[in-house]
Structure formats: structure tokens, C-alpha cells
Amino acid sequence: MLPQLDDAAIEALLARLNHGVGQDALVLDEARRSAIKEYQNVHACPGAGKTTVIGLKLILLAEKWSALHQGICVLTHTNIAKNEILERIGTDPAGRALLSYPHFIGTIQDFTNTFLALPACRSTGIAVRRIDDAATANFLEGRLSPPARTFLAMSQQRKISDLRYRFENGALKLDIPGNPGEQTDSYKSMKAAKNAAIKNGFLFYSEMYAIADQLLVSNPAVAEAIRHRFPIVLVDEMQDTSRYQDEFLSRIFPNDAGIKFQKVGDPDQAIFDGMGDKPNESFNGAAVQLQPIPDSSRFTNSIAAKVRGLSTRRINLIGSRADLENAPACSIIVFDDETIGEVLPKFAEIVEALPASNRQTIKVVGGRADNEGGANPLNIQTYWPAFDRAQSQRTVLPSTFCAAARRCTELASGSVQAHTHLLRQCVVELLRLAGKTYVGRNGKDGPVTLSNLGRYLSEKGTTVRFNRLMAEIIMMEDLAAEHWANIANQLGEVCDVNIGTGDVVPFMVFSELPADLDGEAVLPGNVFSSPNGILMEVSTIHGVKGETHDATLVLETKFGTLYDVQEMLSFLIDSDLERPVFDPEHPKTNPSIRASFMKKLYVGTSRARHLVCLAVHKDRISDVQRQALQEIKGWAIVELPPVPAI
Structure with a gap:
């Protein structure tokens, strides 16, 4: 019998x-309690504490779980979401039981590989070495004949990445890009390259789903066995799950299977709609009934009232963060063609009015990164030509591992993602100092890197211990010398490193001070330094999804003939207006583009704790709109003065 939560x-x-927390004690309202006790699908607004709710539910289930060979299955869309859940439950005595058999916590891709595709491959003699789109495409590319390369290069529609198997009519079918005749050299070369890839164990991500589908059709008992193994399934970040993934999961866990199946997410933030796979309908669909969690601890109620009209599903957004005294007003910066370059400096001036402790994380975001064609483009580069969407992050490591750990525990700024990234970088540095190497799948010996660290730990059999240790470090309230000694010893054991020899010793010593705030562990390359000294990271809206900022500026950008901020002004004024509807069959029609604008601007404007600003061209905001935004919604209108003539 499944545990009952009350x-x-x-x-x-x-x-x-x-216990002992004081004024920071965790309190749950009825909506969150209901999400924990029941299995209805949940619409959690930005900053609703979704991961906390999921973590509490899992801990409660773990406390009551008695089955030895049945477990809880927790599925996520990304490794980031998975790691956040692991960190929530990894430090709890009961929660740690969920990190191993018979339970499973991982991405939908991990689940597909582990329980379906990899066993199917092994049963047919395929030794899978690499599941990765880029690596598989490179393998195929390197084995094509010159005529086949020429054939693919003749059309942009012919891509080597399309040389893959898909499941159709009960069988696997190989797609050959460009459909050359079977007697041509191009066909034979691509077919031979694909055979070589399979023989060497290189597969695309989507091919694992195709192999899994074939197994499910050929052996229906497999799905029945999985349902028996996992009587409770919880899917996080459901809004980003594609229609294909959703339908795939439904084939394994149909509604009438007697499984407790709960989906959690925010369909208002499904900003990947139209970026390839079609969006799911079982959660993101406009007619689907979801249980809302509408109040956010991220931002103030003033911000909630201003951006509420951008909620596609009309969630009654509420902010519970207290207003700062004498904080600057949320502003709409109005520019023209001559003053567009002054938008970022003006935002920095507004931000400067925030208390220093409340302006640590400042972001400028836009829907379009650069000039992707079209007349009179408007994108992030238009405001700041130095922006480079491909620019990689620079890394500045602290001098000791302990300083990095203390940085994660003692300083409130920074996301869990950034802290996890910092700790993993320090582990890679530890392994470098210890002279550890990793033999890649090409048989060559090389350094341990962020990309192969997981495989290094997997071969050591210490992945679970490593994840627990990372979670323990991030969740620590303080870090004493004796505590660090224990952590350092565990790091040595997990990583197979002698921490008492050579260059490892000074890197692993105890440190009384955290890493300097100015030496941020992950310093993004696209940082605008304003004349008043305010540093602001510039990014796409997609790039900041899931983040929390102190202040955010959303730049107006253009897609086709439409400007996103201009199109959304009416919804900012009147939240009762009928919402635009996204049509996945026609993603580039104006209604679909407007629907995408709404979700992107909702994501962009719901990141900030204290200050949200917008930038719009003076020709795209009317006098009536200015007055309504000021008098009804409380926005400040900031007109950039004309550039003086030289």
C-alpha cells in the first residue's frame, strides 16, 4: 500500500x-500542502518554491516507504533540475534513501536509456559507448566519402545529423538525408557510416527513444514491469517536456494504469515552444486544469501586479517579498534611434538607487541575441554591439577548495547552479593537481574535465557519494576546521586522491575566509560595465530561465515585423485581455509570435526580487499607454534625453 501523506x-x-531556525522557519500554505498530500498537476508560479515542495514531498514519502523492490520515480527535463532535487533531499536522513535502488531520480532521457534503450541495445549486441548528438554527428562526418560530403553540402536541408533511426509503424527506419538513390555512392557511404557508428556504439539522443519504442511495442510486458517497479511518478519542469516525450511517458504510464502520476511546472514559462519539438498538450494546453500555487517569495507584490498580465494562463500572481524602503520605481526606459546606446547606462543609474546589498545580481536580457536577418533588426547587439552570445564563461578559481566551499555556504548571493558549478570546477582542479587522468572512449589518456568528470566518478563507483557530498557542502550553515577535515578526507576517498601529498596539500587546507566576492567563481563574459561602476550581465531571456536577480532590464527586440515589448504593453495595462494562442503547426504566424513574446517577457520580468525595468522605442508606446502604465500600474516612465549635437 502506498504511503498516505497528511x-x-x-x-x-x-x-x-x-528546529532552531527562528524567523526563517519554513511555512506552507494550503496550496503547497495540497500539492504535497495529493497528486494533482501543479502550476507553480516563478519563485513559488517548487523544488522545496517537491523535496518535502519526497522526504515524507521516503519516511513512510517500506517496499523493498518498488520505488519512486522522479523525472526532470534537465540535469540542472535533477541536481536541485538531489541537493534538496541529499542531506536529509530519510531523503538519502531515494538516491539509490529501488528509486530513480533523473532526466527523462536518463530514464529512457536506463530502463529501456540500453537493455534493448545489449540484447542485440550493441555496445553503446556514446549517446550524444554532436559526437555522433562528428563520427558520421569523419566516415563519409567525398561524393557524399559534396551531396550533403549542396543543400542546407541535408544534414549529417539527420542520418538517424526513427520508430515508425512498429519498426526502426533509417532516414538518409536528401534521399539519394540506393545505388548512389552517397547512399552507400552514409549507410556504411551509420553501420560503423552503431558498431562503435555512437547514437543520437532521439535514437534511444526510437529503440525504447520498439522494445515497448515488441514486448508490452516491459512497460508493465516498469509500472510495477514505480507506483509513484513525479515529473518536474513539465512545461519544457516535449509532446513526443509526454506521449512516450503516457505509453508507459497511461492514465488508467493505477499509477500515482504528478506533473509540476509553469506552463507560462514554456519558452521553448516552437524551438523544434512540439510542446506537450497534457500540461501546457490552454484547457488543462492545473492546481495553482500563485504566490511567490521571489518578488514584491508591486512587481507581481505589474507583470500579472503576461501570464498566459492568467494565474493570480502574488508577491510576498517585502518592499525595500526608498527603492527606485520599476521603470520603462523610452529611447529613440539616437539614444538606444544610453539604455544600459540609464538602467545602471536606476539600479544605483538600490541598497548595495540588494544589487549584487543585475541582469539585462532580450529575446533576440543578434542580427538573424530581416530589415531594421532590433536585438541585444543593437543596444550593446560588444554582446557575443557565443562567448564562453571565464573561470576564476579561488586559491583553496575550502574558500570555494565557504563561498557557497556563507554568501547568500548566487544560484545553486553557480555554486554546484564552482564546486565541480574545484574537484577538477583537485584531480589536476593530483595528476589524475581519464582514459576516454577513444582509448587516449587525458585530463579529467568538467565534461568527463561524471564518467570518471562512475568508473570509480563513487557517483552517489559524490552527489551527496556536494549537496552537503552547499547546504551547510557553517564550516569549522574539524568539519572541513572530514569533508576533505571524503573528497579524497571519492576522487581517489591522496590529499596529504604534493600540490594537493595547499589547495585542500582549511580557510577562514570565503572566496572574494569580486572573484566570482563563474564570471560571464558578457558583462557591461556602466560609467557608475555597476556591473551587469547581458544575456538572452532563454539564458536566464530559472534564475533570480536583484534587478532585471528587459530590452525590446524584434522578430519578423513585430516588436515584443510593444506587443505586450496592452497586456501590462489590462490583465483581462484575451491571450494570444500559440499554434505549434504554424509557429511563425503573428498570433503564435505574440504568444511566444508573452511567455518570454513573463520569464524576463519575473526574475527580479526588487526592480524590473523595460526598454521600448518612443515610436512604439503611445501617450495613452504611457498614462495608463503610470497612473494605473505604477510604472515610472524614463525618457532618455536627446543626444547633444557635436
């Missing part, structure tokens, strides 16, 4: 977690 169990857990 208010008494929730109160007991909260009492345990809140």
Missing part, C-alpha cells in the same frame, strides 16, 4: 526542519 506528517517534518 497534515500531521507535514507538521512533524516542518517541526524537525524548523
Whole structure:
């Protein structure tokens, strides 16, 4: 019998977690309690504490779980979301039980590979070495004949990445790009290259789903066995799950299977709609009934009231963060063709009015990164020509591992993602100092890097211990010398490193001070330094999804003939207006583009704790709109003065 969760169990857990916490005690309202006790699908607004709710539910289930060979399956869309859940439960005595058999926490791709595709491959003698689109495409590219290369180069529609298997009518079918005749050299070369890739174990991500589908059709008992193994399934970040993935999961866990299946996410933030795979309908669909969690601890109620009209599903957004005293007003910066270059400096002037402790994370975002064609483009580069979307992050490591750990525990700024990235970088540095290497799948010996660290740990059999240790470091409240000694010893064991020899010793010593805030572990390359000294990271809206900022500026950009901020002004004024509808069959029609604008601007404007600003051209905001935004919604209108004539 499955565990039953009730208010008494929730109160007991909260009492345990809140012991000694004081005013920061965790409190759950009825909407969050309902999401924990029941299995209805949940629409969690930005900053709703979705991961906390999921973590609490999993801990409660773990406390009551007694089955030895049945477990809970938690699926996510990305490794970032998976790691956030692992960090939430990894430090709890009961929660740690969920990190191993019979439970599973991973991405939908991991689930597909582990329980379906990889066993199917092994049963047919395929030794899978690499599941990766780029690596597989490179392998195929390197084995094409010159005529085949020429054939593919003749059309942009012919891509080597399309040389893959798909599942159709009960069988696997190989797609040959460009459909050359079977007797041509191009066909034979591509077919031979694909055979070589399979023989050497190189597969595309989508091919694992195709192999899994074939297994499910040929052996229906497999799905039945999975349902028996996992009587409870929870899917996080459901809004980003594609229609194909959703339908795939539905074939394994149909509604009438008697499985407890819960989906959690925010369909208002499904900004990947139209970027390839079609969006799911079971969660993102306009007619789907979801249980809302509408109040956010991220931002103030003033911000919530201003951006509420951008919610596609009309969630009654509420902000519970307290307003700062004498904080600058959320502003709309109005520019013209001559003053567009002054938008970022003006935003920096507005930000400067925030208290220094409340302007640590400042971001400028836009929907379009650069000039992708079209007349009179408007994109991030138009405002700041130095912006480079391909620019990689620069890394500045602290002098000791302990300083990095203390940076993660003692300083409130920075996301869990950034802290995890910093700690993993330090692990790679530890392995470098220890002279550790990793034999790649090409048989060559090389250094351990961020990209192969997971495989290095997997071969050592220490992945679970490593994840627990990373979570423990991030969740620590303080870091004493004796505590660090224990952590350092565990790091040595997990990484197979002697921490008492050579260059490892000074890197692993105890440090009383955290890494300097100015030496941020992950310093993005696209940083605008304003004349008043305010540093602002510039990014696409996609790039900041899931983040929290102190202040955010959303730049107006253009797609086709439409300008995103201009199109959304009416919704900022009147939240009762009928919403535009995205049509996945026609993603580039104006209604679909407007629907995409709404979701992107909702994501962009819901990142900030204290200050949200917009930038719009003076020709695309009317006097009536200015007055309504000021008098009804409380926005400040900031007109950039004309550039003086030289």
C-alpha cells in the first residue's frame, strides 16, 4: 500500500526542519500542502518554491516507504533540475534513501536509456559507448566519402545529423538525408557510416527513444514491469517536456494504469515552444486544469501586479517579498534611434538607487541575441554591439577548495547552479593537481574535465557519494576546521586522491575566509560595465530561465515585423485581455509570435526580487499607454534625453 501523506506528517517534518531556525522557519500554505498530500498537476508560479515542495514531498514519502523492490520515480527535463532535487533531499536522513535502488531520480532521457534503450541495445549486441548528438554527428562526418560530403553540402536541408533511426509503424527506419538513390555512392557511404557508428556504439539522443519504442511495442510486458517497479511518478519542469516525450511517458504510464502520476511546472514559462519539438498538450494546453500555487517569495507584490498580465494562463500572481524602503520605481526606459546606446547606462543609474546589498545580481536580457536577418533588426547587439552570445564563461578559481566551499555556504548571493558549478570546477582542479587522468572512449589518456568528470566518478563507483557530498557542502550553515577535515578526507576517498601529498596539500587546507566576492567563481563574459561602476550581465531571456536577480532590464527586440515589448504593453495595462494562442503547426504566424513574446517577457520580468525595468522605442508606446502604465500600474516612465549635437 502506498504511503498516505497528511497534515500531521507535514507538521512533524516542518517541526524537525524548523528546529532552531527562528524567523526563517519554513511555512506552507494550503496550496503547497495540497500539492504535497495529493497528486494533482501543479502550476507553480516563478519563485513559488517548487523544488522545496517537491523535496518535502519526497522526504515524507521516503519516511513512510517500506517496499523493498518498488520505488519512486522522479523525472526532470534537465540535469540542472535533477541536481536541485538531489541537493534538496541529499542531506536529509530519510531523503538519502531515494538516491539509490529501488528509486530513480533523473532526466527523462536518463530514464529512457536506463530502463529501456540500453537493455534493448545489449540484447542485440550493441555496445553503446556514446549517446550524444554532436559526437555522433562528428563520427558520421569523419566516415563519409567525398561524393557524399559534396551531396550533403549542396543543400542546407541535408544534414549529417539527420542520418538517424526513427520508430515508425512498429519498426526502426533509417532516414538518409536528401534521399539519394540506393545505388548512389552517397547512399552507400552514409549507410556504411551509420553501420560503423552503431558498431562503435555512437547514437543520437532521439535514437534511444526510437529503440525504447520498439522494445515497448515488441514486448508490452516491459512497460508493465516498469509500472510495477514505480507506483509513484513525479515529473518536474513539465512545461519544457516535449509532446513526443509526454506521449512516450503516457505509453508507459497511461492514465488508467493505477499509477500515482504528478506533473509540476509553469506552463507560462514554456519558452521553448516552437524551438523544434512540439510542446506537450497534457500540461501546457490552454484547457488543462492545473492546481495553482500563485504566490511567490521571489518578488514584491508591486512587481507581481505589474507583470500579472503576461501570464498566459492568467494565474493570480502574488508577491510576498517585502518592499525595500526608498527603492527606485520599476521603470520603462523610452529611447529613440539616437539614444538606444544610453539604455544600459540609464538602467545602471536606476539600479544605483538600490541598497548595495540588494544589487549584487543585475541582469539585462532580450529575446533576440543578434542580427538573424530581416530589415531594421532590433536585438541585444543593437543596444550593446560588444554582446557575443557565443562567448564562453571565464573561470576564476579561488586559491583553496575550502574558500570555494565557504563561498557557497556563507554568501547568500548566487544560484545553486553557480555554486554546484564552482564546486565541480574545484574537484577538477583537485584531480589536476593530483595528476589524475581519464582514459576516454577513444582509448587516449587525458585530463579529467568538467565534461568527463561524471564518467570518471562512475568508473570509480563513487557517483552517489559524490552527489551527496556536494549537496552537503552547499547546504551547510557553517564550516569549522574539524568539519572541513572530514569533508576533505571524503573528497579524497571519492576522487581517489591522496590529499596529504604534493600540490594537493595547499589547495585542500582549511580557510577562514570565503572566496572574494569580486572573484566570482563563474564570471560571464558578457558583462557591461556602466560609467557608475555597476556591473551587469547581458544575456538572452532563454539564458536566464530559472534564475533570480536583484534587478532585471528587459530590452525590446524584434522578430519578423513585430516588436515584443510593444506587443505586450496592452497586456501590462489590462490583465483581462484575451491571450494570444500559440499554434505549434504554424509557429511563425503573428498570433503564435505574440504568444511566444508573452511567455518570454513573463520569464524576463519575473526574475527580479526588487526592480524590473523595460526598454521600448518612443515610436512604439503611445501617450495613452504611457498614462495608463503610470497612473494605473505604477510604472515610472524614463525618457532618455536627446543626444547633444557635436
